Amino acid sequence: MARTFIGVGSNEGDRLACISRAIQMLAEAPGARVVQMATILETEPLGGPPQGPYLNTVIELETSLSPPELLEQLQAIERALGRAPSATRWAARPIDLDLLLYEGQVVREPGLDVPHPRLHERRFVLEPLAQLAPDVRHPGLGLTMAELLARLPAPEPAFWERF
Numbered sequence: 001m002a003r004t005f006i007g008v009g010s011n012e013g014d015r016l017a018c019i020s021r022a023i024q025m026l027a028e029a030p031g032a033r034v035v036q037m038a039t040i041l042e043t044e045p046l047g048g049p050p051q052g053p054y055l056n057t058v059i060e061l062e063t064s065l066s067p068p069e070l071l072e073q074l075q076a077i078e079r080a081l082g083r084a085p086s087a088t089r090w091a092a093r094p095i096d097l098d099l100l101l102y103e104g105q106v107v108r109e110p111g112l113d114v115p116h117p118r119l120h121e122r123r124f125v126l127e128p129l130a131q132l133a134p135d136v137r138h139p140g141l142g143l144t145m146a147e148l149l150a151r152l153p154a155p156e157p158a159f160w161e162r163f
Helices: 015-028 067-080 123-132 145-151
Strands: 002-010 032-037 041-043 054-063 096-102 107-109 112-114
Touching (some): 002 015, 015 032, 015 067, 054 123, 067 107, 096 123, 123 145
Antiparallel strands (some): 002 054, 002 096
């Protein structure tokens, strides 16, 4: 079984219910076992049209599926939960499932890049990932998730924390 990490996000509809259902569907998928889930964070969207905030988390998954098979499973769950193809990049969506890491491998195939190409730039991915696996190394950069998170600029304080 390969140790993998999946980014889970939602900013449309009942966000928490969508995340819960996606994780349940992954847990029920043949050849997959959900090991643990990080804390759910609410984050502002990056790029794209104006839209509401996301709920984001990361799950650790053990799987006997290959990276392309796992991607196919993730996309099937997205479709089942109402995610429709969109010509607009980074548009609002009921569910977003990203294959972040797969057993320390680098995979470059059409439509599939592992590790996720922007994983090391995104606090909303690195915070929950470092919570689950701080010592896991990025297979392309060689740094741990905790080290990558520490390299990011400090987040803006919330409005009420400024006073």
